[in-house]
Amino acid sequence: MSEHEFDVVVIGAGPVGENAADYAHRGGLSVALVEAEKVGGECSYWACIPSKALLRTPSAVAAARRLPGVTADLDPGAVFARRDSFTSRGDDSGQAEWVGSAGITLVRGHGRLAGEKAVTVGDDVYRARHAVVVATGSTPVTPPVDGIDTVRTWGSREATAADEAPRRLGVLGGGVVACEMAQAYARLGSQVTMLVRGDRLLTSAEPVAGEKVAAALRADGIDLRLGQGLDGVAKSGDAIALTTGGETIEVDELLLATGRRPRTGDAGVETVGLEPGRPLVIDDSGLVRGVDGGWLYATGDVTGRSPLTHMGKYQARIAGNAIVARAHGAALDTAPWGEHAMTADHHAVPQVVFTDPEVGHVGRTADGARAAGIPVRTVEIPIAVAGSLLHADGYDGAAVLVVDTAREVPVGATFVGQDVSELLHSATVAIAGEVPIGRLWHAVPSFPTISEVWLRLLETYRSEPQA
Incomplete structure (x- = not known):
């Protein structure tokens, strides 16, 4: 066993861990970045990047077909x-090269907490002078369905x-992954059956989003069954037999898109008094609650907050800067919207669903705002x-604005339609x-744009009478 000492040790070299390491190193601290699989993490190889690549060409073809005179x-x-x-x-060699070029030490292997400011990787111990950051992401949840194992x-x-589209694909779930992959594979040639236990899709967005996406999936030939879950599965030769509502459906592959949970089961958290799984x-500077000494941080999906790559990277930037400030004895600005406060986690989380139509939403839904006690229109x-x-013949989209009537500021926005994702950042800002509604009135949109x-x-909003 050998020991190594760094100012900061980061467990997990996905985009979130990379950002935490980079910001800590920019602040003059030495950093070891530990990765058990691939540098670049889930997003780069198995999530955001490849899923959008699979969706983009089919969506572009569908968009082209909405214009006269185009064959695609x-x-x-x-x-x-x-x-x-x-x-x-x-x-991942290219991303590994970036880590080295940024002055960060890459450590290959499974990192586990091993008590205060210590991380083990195989037989080696990496000790942190100032902070350990856990950025181990999340892992899929397997639903309790008879025969699933x-x-x-x-x-x-x-x-x-x-490497190819299966002839018949079953999809269980009604969230982002389920909707995106169902549509991607339907457009790549699969016969898709989609089972959703709830009565609508995309439940974290406004209802109109799920309604329009459901209509689009059905228009693509997907057998979308709302309010119908999966009762059991069994082998059927080379196929998989799905039992649902007394009916048996055979598919060649079955996608389980039923959520994810923070990956803490094998992170050694029990060595610092926390419960695995x-x-x-965390607090809004990234410090893990329940651990004394102010040295353990967490960012990204592992925190259970806003499980989105861009939000994890946002948290990592703030945590990295907070680590640097504390290491140098500087004061922290942890007031809402301060340099060291993850305030956006609570108020302005943007998300895009890259289906066709796209869904972009940020902030609170109307129901979520009311549940939080905010008076809204x-x-x-x-x-x-x-x-x-002009963008597309038969363009079918919707927009929703949720306004806090006590302060006359927007607290939520949703856009549904072809190519609306680029509208989202204006709502996020x-x-x-x-920004008061009265000031937004003077933000003049360019003509003719969506x-x-x-x-x-x-x-x-200005013309409707207030209830």
Whole structure:
């Protein structure tokens, strides 16, 4: 056994861990970055990047077909090949080179906490002078379905890494992964059956989002069954037999898209008094609660907060800067919206669902705002402006604005429609900046763009009588 000492030790070299390590090193601290699988993590090889690569070409073809005079088709093989160009077929050498070029020490192996400021990797011990950061992400949840352990299943990794579309694909779930992968594979040639125990899709967004995505999935030929879960599974030769509502459906692959949980079961958290399998609860500077000494930090999915790559990277930037400040004895700015406060986690979390139509939402839904005790008015309108009409024939979209009537500031926004993802950051800025509705009236959208829907939302809000 050998020991090594660094100012900071980060467990997990996905985008979140990389950001925490980078910001700590920029602040003059020495950093060891520990990775058990691939540098770049889930997002780079099995999640955000490959899933969007699989979705992009089919969506572009569908968009082209909405314009007169355009003939478009796709080659599924070329789509998978383009996906491979982004994931380097699992070769992480390029990202590993970046770690070294940034002045960070990469350590290959499974990192585990081993008491105060200590991490073991195999037979080696890495001791931190100032901080350990846990950025181990999350792991899929397997639902309690009879026979589920007797058949092969896909998780998000298998779905994004497959080399061809199965003839028949079953999808269990109604969230982001389920919707995106169901549509991607339907457009790549699979016959898709989608089972959703609840009565709508995308339950974290406004209802109109799930309604329009459901209509689009059905238009793509997906057998979407809301309110119908999976009762049991069994082998059927080379196929998989799904039992649902008294019916048996055979598929060639079954995607389980039923959620994820923080990856703490094998992180050694019990050595510092925490419970394995549970999220690491943090304060807004990233410090883990329940651990004395102010040295253990966590960022990203492992915290149970806002499980999105961009939000994990945001947390990592703040935690990295907080570690640097504390290491140098500097004062921290932990007031809301301060340099060392993860305030956006509570108020302005943006998310895009890259289905066609896209869904972009940020902040609170109307129901979520009311549950938090915020008095709100909601405006919901179709996206029907010159920009959308020019963008695609038969453009079908919707926009929702949720306004705190006590302060007259937006606290939530949702856009549904072709190519609306690029509208989302304007809403994020308005919500994070708490921009008054009266000031937004003077933010003039360019004509003719889809963003003119902002004007229509504000006009509707100003003209409707307040209840």
